Amino acid sequence: NAGVTQTPKFQVLKTGQSMTLQCAQDMNHNSMYWYRQDPGMGLRLIYYSASEGTTDKGEVPNGYNVSRLNKREFSLRLESAAPSQTSVYFCASSVWDRVTDTQYFGPGTRLTVL
């Protein structure tokens, strides 16, 4: 059971380049999330997918797009990278019920945009 996996672990881009961050979970969770973490700030939600077939904007969606490919996979795309998108990106998944709501995180992707 790998949990939540993310690829790549590290990436350097030039301004204007595009890339897709991949995320997969093997826990049969319905909900998946993309966060970014910057120094001195809490994790901020970029996009989330409450269930397969749905996606919604979070707190900081500008400059990003997402695809919920199937129940397991949720990708994040940067169409035209900017230096302000230099950050650590975490994918998470959860199975929500009225009692619990534990989010399990992947190991993160460290992205630098020059």
Added chain:
Amino acid sequence: RKEVEQDPGPFNVPEGATVAFNCTYSNSASQSFFWYRQDCRKEPKLLMSVYSSGNEDGRFTAQLNRASQYISLLIRDSKLSDSATYLCVPRQGGGGATNKLIFGTGTLLAVQP
């Protein structure tokens, strides 16, 4: 006012000490609260969930004060392995699959030998 406020620390404590962190939140509708632990350059991991007035798990105790809108985390008999950043995380709203977690910036704990 920030949605979640935590003292960033660092809290430098000797092994065996008891240490407490406080967290205040602004959304009075939050019903569920979590403490996550994040080691340096690693992903956050759930430490404790708090759904009523508090929760205890071994050396860790979380207390919730809804009237004052703060949550605390108490760590007894600190170990070197407790060194990490502790994130206070209210869940926005009263429940539902689309309710989102709001992450604090964290409190850094450094346990000294």
